[in-house]
Amino acid sequence: MSVLARPIGGALAAIVGQEAVVDDRAACASAAVDGLAPRWIVRPASLDEVSRVLALAWDAELAVVPRGGGHALELGHPPSRLDLVLDLRRLDHVVEYNPDDLTVTVEAGATMEALTARVGARRQLLPLDPGGVERRTLGGLAATNASGPLRARYGTLRDLLLGVRFVQADGVVTWGGAKVVKSVSGYDVPKLMVGALGTLGVLGELTLRLHPAPPFEATWLAAFKDLAAAQAFIARLVDSTVQPNRVELLNRAALGACGAGDAPAAVAVSIATAEEAVRAQGQMVSRFAREAGATLLPLDASFWTAYGRATTPEGAIALAVGTLVTLVGETAAETERAVAAAGPAAAITGSATLGSLRATFPTVEPRAVRALVERLRALVAPVGGSVIIQRAPAAVRAAVDPWGPLEPDAFALMRGLKDEFDAKRVLNPGRFVGGL
Amino acid sequence: MPLGPGLLDELTRILGPDGLVASEEGRLVYECDMHTFYKGAPDVVALPKSTAEVLAIVRLCRRERVPIVPRGSGTGLIGGAMAPHGGVMIGLNRMTRILEIDLANRSATVQPGLINLWLTRAVQERGWFFAPDPSSQMVSSIGGNVSTNAGGPHCLKYGITANHVLGLELVTGAGEVVRLGGKVADHAGYDLTGVAVGSEGTFGLVTTVTVRLLHTAEAVRTILASFGSIETASEAVSAIIAAGIIPAALEMLDELMIQAINAGTGAAYPKDAGAVLLIELDGPRAEVEAQAERVAAICRERGALDVRVARDEAERALLWKGRKEAAGAVGRLAPTYLLQDAVVPRSRLPEIMRELRAIAERHRVQIANVFHAGDGNLHPLILYDDRNPEELERAKAANEALLHACIAMGGTITGEHGVGLDKVKNLSLQYGDADLNFMARLRGIFDPDRIMNPGKLLPSHPACGEGFRPARPRLPEGAWV
Numbered sequence: 001m002s003v004l005a006r007p008i009g010g011a012l013a014a015i016v017g018q019e020a021v022v023d024d025r026a027a028c029a030s031a032a033v034d035g036l037a038p039r040w041i042v043r044p045a046s047l048d049e050v051s052r053v054l055a056l057a058w059d060a061e062l063a064v065v066p067r068g069g070g071h072a073l074e075l076g077h078p079p080s081r082l083d084l085v086l087d088l089r090r091l092d093h094v095v096e097y098n099p100d101d102l103t104v105t106v107e108a109g110a111t112m113e114a115l116t117a118r119v120g121a122r123r124q125l126l127p128l129d130p131g132g133v134e135r136r137t138l139g140g141l142a143a144t145n146a147s148g149p150l151r152a153r154y155g156t157l158r159d160l161l162l163g164v165r166f167v168q169a170d171g172v173v174t175w176g177g178a179k180v181v182k183s184v185s186g187y188d189v190p191k192l193m194v195g196a197l198g199t200l201g202v203l204g205e206l207t208l209r210l211h212p213a214p215p216f217e218a219t220w221l222a223a224f225k226d227l228a229a230a231q232a233f234i235a236r237l238v239d240s241t242v243q244p245n246r247v248e249l250l251n252r253a254a255l256g257a258c259g260a261g262d263a264p265a266a267v268a269v270s271i272a273t274a275e276e277a278v279r280a281q282g283q284m285v286s287r288f289a290r291e292a293g294a295t296l297l298p299l300d301a302s303f304w305t306a307y308g309r310a311t312t313p314e315g316a317i318a319l320a321v322g323t324l325v326t327l328v329g330e331t332a333a334e335t336e337r338a339v340a341a342a343g344p345a346a347a348i349t350g351s352a353t354l355g356s357l358r359a360t361f362p363t364v365e366p367r368a369v370r371a372l373v374e375r376l377r378a379l380v381a382p383v384g385g386s387v388i389i390q391r392a393p394a395a396v397r398a399a400v401d402p403w404g405p406l407e408p409d410a411f412a413l414m415r416g417l418k419d420e421f422d423a424k425r426v427l428n429p430g431r432f433v434g435g436l
Numbered sequence: 437m438p439l440g441p442g443l444l445d446e447l448t449r450i451l452g453p454d455g456l457v458a459s460e461e462g463r464l465v466y467e468c469d470m471h472t473f474y475k476g477a478p479d480v481v482a483l484p485k486s487t488a489e490v491l492a493i494v495r496l497c498r499r500e501r502v503p504i505v506p507r508g509s510g511t512g513l514i515g516g517a518m519a520p521h522g523g524v525m526i527g528l529n530r531m532t533r534i535l536e537i538d539l540a541n542r543s544a545t546v547q548p549g550l551i552n553l554w555l556t557r558a559v560q561e562r563g564w565f566f567a568p569d570p571s572s573q574m575v576s577s578i579g580g581n582v583s584t585n586a587g588g589p590h591c592l593k594y595g596i597t598a599n600h601v602l603g604l605e606l607v608t609g610a611g612e613v614v615r616l617g618g619k620v621a622d623h624a625g626y627d628l629t630g631v632a633v634g635s636e637g638t639f640g641l642v643t644t645v646t647v648r649l650l651h652t653a654e655a656v657r658t659i660l661a662s663f664g665s666i667e668t669a670s671e672a673v674s675a676i677i678a679a680g681i682i683p684a685a686l687e688m689l690d691e692l693m694i695q696a697i698n699a700g701t702g703a704a705y706p707k708d709a710g711a712v713l714l715i716e717l718d719g720p721r722a723e724v725e726a727q728a729e730r731v732a733a734i735c736r737e738r739g740a741l742d743v744r745v746a747r748d749e750a751e752r753a754l755l756w757k758g759r760k761e762a763a764g765a766v767g768r769l770a771p772t773y774l775l776q777d778a779v780v781p782r783s784r785l786p787e788i789m790r791e792l793r794a795i796a797e798r799h800r801v802q803i804a805n806v807f808h809a810g811d812g813n814l815h816p817l818i819l820y821d822d823r824n825p826e827e828l829e830r831a832k833a834a835n836e837a838l839l840h841a842c843i844a845m846g847g848t849i850t851g852e853h854g855v856g857l858d859k860v861k862n863l864s865l866q867y868g869d870a871d872l873n874f875m876a877r878l879r880g881i882f883d884p885d886r887i888m889n890p891g892k893l894l895p896s897h898p899a900c901g902e903g904f905r906p907a908r909p910r911l912p913e914g915a916w917v
Contacts, residue, residue, distance in 0.1 A: 055908050100674055100783035101812070123680060158630055159599050171908045174870045180779045182811040183848035184585040184634050185855055185866055186893070187875050188598060191630030200626075212680030235540060239563070241654035243719055277723030322622035326540045354621045355541075384603075384618035403624040409614040414626050416881040421874075433625040 008060055009040060012084075015052045016044050020090075031085045033065050034078035034394035038085040045090045047107075047165065047173060047204040054202065054426070055171025057084060063429045066198045068109055068137030072144040074391040076197060076402055080430030086202065088139055094118050095205060096179075102210040103162065103179060108139025108203045123213045127154035129304070131312030139203040145195030148308065149246035149270075152351050160209050161190040166201035169422035179207045192417075199432045200421045214272035217245060218282060219299040222289040223263035227251065230265040231329030233292035234352045237269070238325060240288070242281050245272040247352045248307070249328055251336060254347040257310035260303065265329070267352060268299065268307070311349050313360055317369065318391040321350070321357040323380045328352050331380065335359050338375045342368035355385075363392070366399035373400050403433040439479045439524070443500055447482055447524070450492045457481035457527075466507065466525055467518060470572075474515030474857050478505060478525035485530045487605060487613060487643040494641070495611040497524050503890050504609070506637040508549060508580030511572040513775060514856025516584065516636055520891050526641060528579050535644065539564055543602060543619050545646045548579020555647070564649045567594040570852070571760065579642050585634030587852030589685040589759070590716070592810035594650070596852060598633040605644035606632055609883025619646055631878070636854055637889035639882035653718035656684075657728040658746040660755045661735035662709035666690055666805075669711035670785040672738040673809045676715070677782065679734060681727050685716040686810030687759055690789075692769070693804040693817075694758075700765030703758030706742050713809065714759055762806040763817070769804065770819035774835050780847040782812040791841045792816060799834035801827075813851035814842070839865065860895045 012021045022028065022041040029037045044050045057064050062083035067073065069089070091107035092114065098104070099122040106115055113134040115126060128141060129148035136146070142164070147156040154160070163177030176189025193203060224230040230249055237247060250258070250266045260266070269285055271278045286296040312318070323331040332348045335357065339346035342364045350357030369392065376387045389402035406414070411434055418425075418436040430436075447456055457463060458480045467477035484490045497504050503523030510517050519525055531547035537559060538544065544566070546555060552573040555566045568581055569588035576586070582604070587596040594600075603617030617629035632639050663669035669688055676683065689697065689712045694705045705712050715731055717724045732743050746752040758765070766773055780788045789805070792814075796803040802819040816838060820831035839849055843865045850859055864872065876894055880886070 098781060098783060100678065101781040102677065103781070155595075155599065158627060159595060168870075168874070172870045174874045175867065176871060176874070178779070178848040178866070179846055180781055180812060180848055180851075182587065182591070182596065182779050182808075182813050182851040184587075184596070184852055185848050185850045185859070186863060186871075187878055188585070188631050188634050189871075189874065189878070191598070191627045191633075192878070194627060194630075196626055212677075212682065215680065238542060239539065239651065241563075241651060241720060243653075243723075273720070273723045274726040276726055277720045280722040281720050320622060322620045324541045324620060353542075356622055380620070383620060385620045386623055388622070388624055406625055407615055409612055410616055410625065410628060412612075413608075413614060413628060413881055417626060417878070420877050420881060 008056065011056055012040060012042055012053065015056065016042055016049050020045065033073055033082055033085070036079055036082040038065070038082050040083070041085045041087055043087045043090050047091070047167065050086070050202055050204055051167050051171045051173050053086065054167050054169060057426050058170040058424060061424050062426065064426055065428055066202045068140030069111065069135050071132055071136050072140055072146065075144055076397070076431035077435055078394045078398055078430070079428060080435070089137065091204065099124060101181065103181060103207060104210055105179065105205060105207045106138050107205055109137050111135055111137055112141070119210055120213070124210045125213045126160065126208055127211050128157065128160065129308065131308040133308070138206050142194055142203055142206055143196065143198045149248050149304070149351060152247050152353050153243070153245050154211060157194045158191055161194055161206060162209055163207035164190045164193050164203060165205035166193060166203050168201045169424065169426045173204070174201060177207065181209055197428055197432050199418060199428050199436055202427065214245070216275040216278050217270055217272035217301065218278050219268060219270040219301060219303055220282065220285060220296045221260060221299050222267050222269070222294040222296050223261060224265045224292065224294050227265040227329040227333045229292050229294065230267050233267055233288055233294065234328065235326065236288040236291065237285065238353055240284065242271070242284055245270040249332060249350050249352040249357070251332055251348040253345045254310065254349045257347050258303065258306045260299065268303065310347065311358060311360065315363065316360045316391070317363055317389070317396065319359045319373070320388045320390050321359060321376060321380065321385070323355045323357065323385040324383050325353060325355045327383065328355055328357060332357055334379055335376060338372040342372050366396045369396045370400040377404055406433055439502065443496065443502065444480060446496055447480065447493065450489055450496070451482055451484060455483050457483070466510070469510045469512040469515060469517045471513050471515045471856070471858055474518055474520070476518045476520040476522070478519035479522045481525045481527050483527045483530050487607065490526065490607045490641055490643050491611065491613055493524065493526060494607050494609070498609070498611050498885060498887055501885060501887065503887055505889050506583065506641045508577030508583070509551070509575050511576040512580060512584055512856065513777070513853045514584070514858045516854060516856035516892055520857060528577065528641070531643065534558055538619065539649065541619055542649050543646055544649055545644060546578055548577060548582070548642050548645060550578050552576050552578055552581055559649060560652070563652045565652055566647060567600055567650050568597045578645055578647070582633050582642050582645055583635070583637050584854035587813070589687055589808060592686055592808060593682050593684040598630060600648045601629060601633050601645060602648055603646035604629050604632055604642050606640045606642055608640035609885065609888035617646065634854070636856060636893045638879050638893050640888055655721040655724040656716065656718045656752065657724050658752040658755050659715040659728060659731055660705070660744045661713045661715065661740040662706040662742045663711045663713065663740055665710040666789040667786045668739045669713050670789065670809065672713060672735050672740065673785065674783060675734045675738055676731055677810070679730060681731060683715050683731070683810060684718045685714070686808070687714040688712070688805070688807055688809035689759065689762065690805040692802060693762055693806045696765040696769050696804060697758040697762055700768045701758050701761045703754065705758055709741060714755060759806065766804055766817050766819065769802065770821060772820060772822045774818040774820070774831050776814065776816045776818065776835060776838060777850050777853040778814050778839055778842040778847060779851040780812045780814065780842050780845045782810070784845045785809060785812060788814065788841060788845060792838060795834050795837045795841065799830045799837065801831050801834045803834070811851070812847065855893045857892055860892065863895050
């Protein structure tokens with residue numbers, strides 16, 4: 001313990017109360033991020049406490065890792081240093097819910113489950129469904145820009161976050177955006193905060209756009225003889241008047257993991273609106289499937305629960321592969337081959353009409369991961385695609401840049417932002433792109 | 437601030453003699469945008485044809501510390517594309533090419549001077565469209581739409597420009613060309629594309645835009661419902677949303693506006709109505725039919741005097757005609773008007789309408805209303821006679837009062853037009869020192885010398901000054917050793 005540790009611990013306790021500061025060695029070890037144990041775990045109960053903790057951290061140049069549910073702690077580079085884990089789960093209030101305006105303001109530590117319980121009672125929803133979303137916090141979802149199949153219809157948090165209250169690295173509480181569904185006053189600061197991994201500020205409070213829950217939803221599965229046939233079906237769907245809720249591509253391993261049969265490739269489509277419109281569009285989708293040599297089979301709604309679980313297996317490596325819509329089949333096939341060359345079979349899924357694929361596979365040694373990630377990056381580079389390691393053991397992320405290369409000029413601006421807003425590298429040091 | 441002859445020579449070398457407008461009468465054309473209140477001609481207008489030319493101009497101006505004002509079609513409503521401090525205006529109207537249309541990947545890449553509607557025209561026969569539809573879309577440029585993050589009637593369902601921009605090529609105020617985002621949806625790093633959209637030319641100049649295109653809906657239904665009062669019409673709006681229906685557009689006109697439209701256009705809206713709701717539903721046919729029935733029923737339940745459903749494209753155009761020509765029709769009521777753009781939470785519509793009436797009475801002005809009711813985006817038109825200076829002062833006072841009223845109800849000072857020069861003074865109604873300071877520093881990353889469109893978007897507020905920092909929280913005694 002350094003000379004400073006004791007007075008800082010006392011100061012933290014003065015801010016949040018003794019019971020909300022943990023410095024017990026065993027407890028801190030269990031809160032380690034990528035093997036680095038913090039000296040303190042601090043559990044603030046208000047935005048004001050977050051602000052004062054960060055002001056202290058700034059002055060003392062402590063390295064802070066903010067966390068919510070802890071589902072995305074394996075995203076990014078291992079932190080370069082760590083003193084304090086800022087656990088935001090006590091900031092869990094729904095601050096303001098305006099069902100008539102379809103907006104809600106929640107604290108960053110509120111879970112999706114809690115939010116859904118509240119707005120679901122009014123037949124509204126925040127359409128965000130990455131695997132395991134129920135237990136994740138809204139702050140964590142926003143900081144990591146997590147999304148799932150519903151993005152095909154509703155977009156991502158970029159499209160859903162209206163306003164954000166955050167605490168800058170030096171403790172200054174800052175607001176960006178608005179609490180109404182439409183605003184262009186000042187810069188769109190919420191967009192900057194989505195996916196920034198808390199490196200420009202700790203998210204404290206989020207104002208979100210809600211949507212009415214559709215009255216009826218149906219899901220179908222079309223199985224294909226190969227990924228190329230699935231690609232043809234997707235192309236047909238894109239160039240049509242069908243307005244799907246979700247369009248997910250699955251390879252054989254993913255299909256198996258969902259317990260939805262055995263085929264080289266499949267596409268799961270859901271449509272959600274008035275019942276008669278769901279039926280009418282279902283017929284259209286069925287025709288497209290037939291034209292691509294497949295039969296459309298109805299699936300139970302519980303498929304999506306199984307799907308969420310299957311796409312986020314514990315202990316697996318997860319890659320997000322961004323490519324063009326026209327290349328999803330080909331990219332999925334190449335991803336299968338690249339992972340197979342390293343040993344395991346990859347379960348590949350993804351939002352087909354957006355070109356956003358996800359591959360999960362059991363952990364292999366870092367060198368093998370690097371080889372396959374480099375191979376995939378080379379594949380998608382010509383179209384401006386990306387391969388991001390969303391989850392992997394620390395050793396893998398130490399050996400392979402989890403974010404991949406960026407345009408140097410764009411990165412220079414990003415580094416400029418980090419230098420401006422967190423010159424001391426207090427927030428999540430080292431974890432973001434280029435080691436920011 | 438007249439420019440030195442050396443700078444004009446260098447600009448001529450970059451652009452050729454026909455790439456500059458330097459004459460007195462030529463520059464006057466560029467002295468204002470559609471908010472003709474604010475006038476300021478640039479010292480010279482540069483009309484580049486390529487990113488390389490834009491870059492050369494920016495580097496030259498940066499070296500000489502000369503302000504740059506970007507301009508598209510000049511149809512903005514906020515005093516954005518005008519030069520209060522003189523300097524070089526960069527008109528992007530010669531960069532109008534469509535660089536790529538890639539329907540299979542649902543995107544197009546265009547130059548910034550391309551007119552919004554031309555993009556839709558280029559793809560509509562194949563069943564696609566570009567969603568942002570500001571009323572100016574026949575003349576406004578996509579670069580301008582990106583700069584102001586423009587909206588339009590149909591953004592209730594489809595979102596504003598930011599929701600449709602995938603990538604940008606930006607020449608920053610620092611004199612660098614950066615490529616942000618792109619056709620592929622996911623990128624690592626900060627969402628610089630997202631924050632550059634709506635930056636009103638204060639980060640730099642957009643030289644290429646990659647946008648999302650959408651497939652045309654299978655069916656469209658347009659419904660016109662008239663009501664006795666704004667209050668009952670507002671209740672119908674709430675009931676439609678509460679029924680889980682998000683129409684593509686949900687527009688409201690008040691009594692004064694209906695009279696002006698009926699007198700000035702061939703639209704023939706119900707004469708005795710206190711408010712008219714124009715509701716457009718689009719999507720799969722069965723969905724639209726089901727929702728149209730439901731919407732018509734809701735309107736009747738809420739006391740609609742009359743509900744008309746357009747039976748074909750001609751009838752639909754007629755229903756929209758009045759709405760689209762509303763601003764022009766107002767010319768019959770008064771020589772001129774102030775057009776406001778502010779937002780309240782949708783549920784506060786009846787309340788803000790009462791407040792607007794009170795403001796009109798208090799300041800002895802007439803206010804006509806045409807607005808995007810679905811998202812609470814108001815467009816009050818404050819009528820006045822510009823030959824009477826006293827009347828203008830009352831109009832301005834009413835204008836300020838209604839902005840304050842919107843903020844007091846939890847709203848925002850602009851929903852789709854932007855801040856520009858016009859609302860710079862109002863930004864602090866909505867943001868505190870820390871927030872403004874954050875924005876000023878954010879701008880400095882892209883434009884370190886503050887040469888890009890100075891005086892717009894960010895107020896010359898203490899928080900935006902160099903070195904100013906809002907107070908940090910107080911630390912416990914003895915926290916630091």
